[in-house]
Amino acid sequence: MGSSGLYGGIEAGGTKFVCCVGTGPDDIRAEARFPTTTPEETLGRSIDFFREQATTAPMAALGVACFGPVDLDPASPTYGHVTTTPKPGWTGADVVGTLQQALGVPIGFDTDVNGAAVGEARWGAGQGLDPFVYLTIGTGVGGGAIVNGAPLHGLVHPEMGHVRVPHDLARDPFEGACPFHGDCLEGLASGPALARRWGVPAETLPAGHPAWELEAGYLAELMAALVCTLSPRRIVLGGGVMSGPGLFPMVRSRTQELLAGYVSSSSVAEGIDDFIVPPGLGEWSGRLGAIALAQAAAVTSTG
Incomplete structure (x- = not known):
């Protein structure tokens, strides 16, 4: 973060884009939001916003936390x-090619949920916790994991929202409602x-x-699976659905039931209220995560 310029961030959601410039939670200089329409129109409006902001102060790098699925392999011909x-x-x-050609700055690119996970790990409820998982339950269901200080990538990116969970049809x-898997x-459990x-x-x-009881049961299945596979030190649940009345306590209680005392950690046994929590950054997780992605991209570009 040695640059004297600002950092741009895009929280690129399937419903809306939120663009901002700044350096962190206490320094957001400008913001714009608009519906996600066509790629040409939506990316064009983003470019116009950042070009206008650059007339005031130079932009050192841009971070994009994008809905997906997306290609995150820099060696792939369809990266970005x-x-x-x-x-x-x-x-x-x-996404990356269009923005790069128009703005000419380093671009940090990741999924929307990985971006939110980065934001929460840097400034929110995931500070100092590794591994750490962020999930959003809203228009879709997605998850991002911070492992060894960085978002987890692999064959593709983790698709936590598309895991299969027990479905009692009776x-x-x-x-x-998933167009690919039906009852994943x-x-x-998504809003739709x-x-x-x-x-x-x-x-x-x-x-x-x-x-709400049904929703809590489905979400707890994923909580228990994540505890057993990634062993996170905290799980953050964001997204509009999590504002459902009484949902957090039901998810916590059902997660404990599913784990059945097997995981011998006080975080699950006695500290579940501090283990499954709402975002520390509220609705700012994604856009601040995009700022953090930009800062990382600026450091990488300068070697």
Whole structure:
């Protein structure tokens, strides 16, 4: 972070883009948000925003936390592209190439949830905790893991929202809303899945509605699986669905039931309220994570 310039960030969601410039939580100089329409229009509006901001102060680098799936392999010919997304018109969109050509600055690129995980690890609820997992439960379900100080990548990027969870069809006959897998976790527990199952927007479902106990059960299946596989020191649950009444306590309780005392950690046994938590940065996790991605890209580019 030795540059004297500002850093740009894009929280590139399937519903909206949020662009900002700054250096961290206490220094966001400008922000713009607009709907995610076509790649040409949406990326064009992003470019216009950053060009305007650059007239005031130079931008050292740009970070993009992007909805996906996306190609994160720098050696791949489609690095920086969106891949098999259900978002109409975005399959194959060259996000990094378009921004790089227009703005000419180093670009840090990752998934939207990895970006949020980076933001929370840097400034929020994941500070000093490694491994650490961030999940968003909203229009989709996605997860990002910080392992050895960096977002976990591999064959592709982790697709925590598309894992299979037990689906009792007698209790929940809903077929699932995922266009690829039907009743994967996202297909059963995302905001659109709740709306389709119950016929009303998730945010209108009242406390005590059977939707929330069912939702908590599905999410707890993933919590237990993550504890057993990645062994994170904390799991953050963000996204609009998590504002459901009483959802956090039910997820915590059901996670303990599923682990059945096997994991001998006080964090799970007695400290579950501090183990499964909301984001420390609130709705800012993604855009601040994008700023952090930009800062890392600036350091990498200067060697």
